[in-house]
Amino acid sequence: MATQIALLAALQEVDQRLQRKERDLHELRQQVNAMVEEVAHREREAEERRRRIDELEARHRALEKQLKEEEAKIKEKRVRLNRVRNERELLALRREIDLMKEANSKLEDEVLVLLEQLEREKPLLAEVCAQLEALKDKVGHETSRLEMDVAALEQEVQRDRAEREEIVRSLDTDLCARYERIFARRGGVAVVQIRDGTCQGCHMRLPPHLCNQIQSSYLQNHGTIFQCPHCGRIVYWHPAQGSDADA
Numbered sequence: 001m002a003t004q005i006a007l008l009a010a011l012q013e014v015d016q017r018l019q020r021k022e023r024d025l026h027e028l029r030q031q032v033n034a035m036v037e038e039v040a041h042r043e044r045e046a047e048e049r050r051r052r053i054d055e056l057e058a059r060h061r062a063l064e065k066q067l068k069e070e071e072a073k074i075k076e077k078r079v080r081l082n083r084v085r086n087e088r089e090l091l092a093l094r095r096e097i098d099l100m101k102e103a104n105s106k107l108e109d110e111v112l113v114l115l116e117q118l119e120r121e122k123p124l125l126a127e128v129c130a131q132l133e134a135l136k137d138k139v140g141h142e143t144s145r146l147e148m149d150v151a152a153l154e155q156e157v158q159r160d161r162a163e164r165e166e167i168v169r170s171l172d173t174d175l176c177a178r179y180e181r182i183f184a185r186r187g188g189v190a191v192v193q194i195r196d197g198t199c200q201g202c203h204m205r206l207p208p209h210l211c212n213q214i215q216s217s218y219l220q221n222h223g224t225i226f227q228c229p230h231c232g233r234i235v236y237w238h239p240a241q242g243s244d245a246d247a
């Protein structure tokens with residue numbers, strides 16, 4: 001195998017490894033982000049429930065205060081009732097007291113409804129908070145595990161990049177650029193063998209005269225770079241895996 005082709009094949013191996021690891025890294029980071037996002041979501045949910053309870057309690061306090069004030073007014077009117085001698089005035093006052101009592105009993109009903117709501121809401125909040133704490137615990141453990149995986153993978157990527165740099169230093173610059181363009185365009189496969197006269201990248205047959213040229217270039221160690229006329233990938237031939245009869 002010509003040296004440049006061998007280097008290209010080695011470069012491709014590193015690049016494919018890098019591509020896989022970078023995909024893995026991306027996925028791990030997404031997993032971490034998803035967990036952080038879930039915690040934030042649950043926190044918002046707990047916050048909303050807490051706010052709802054605060055509102056109910058504020059309303060409850062306001063109603064109790066109003067009730068007390070109204071009851072004081074009723075008491076006052078009852079005192080006045082004892083002093084009124086005029087029959088009409090007496091009836092009017094009694095009527096007034098009755099209406100106020102009626103209004104108060106509506107307020108009392110409202111208070112009961114509020115208390116029932118609070119009784120329902122409070123355990124729900126407690127449940128959400130307990131779930132949130134458990135989730136935070138789990139996420140804490142998992143994210144630190146994932147972050148360790150990320151760190152290990154980042155180190156591997158760095159080593160692969162260093163290896164890549166070394167290969168690239170020995171490669172012809174134009175050839176390297178050509179390889180990179182093909183690698184990007186052809187789904188991470190830029191350098192392929194020909195086997196039985198067929199490109200192993202696109203699985204199309206190469207013209208026989210081209211196969212002969214590629215084979216003799218290998219045998220005479222010309223180091224010429226050939227590309228598949230169908231997919232444009234860099235093709236090479238190797239006796240260990242190629243078939244002499246067809247190639």
Ligand SMILES: [Zn+2]
Nearest residue numbers: 199202228231
């Ligand atoms: Zn091809």
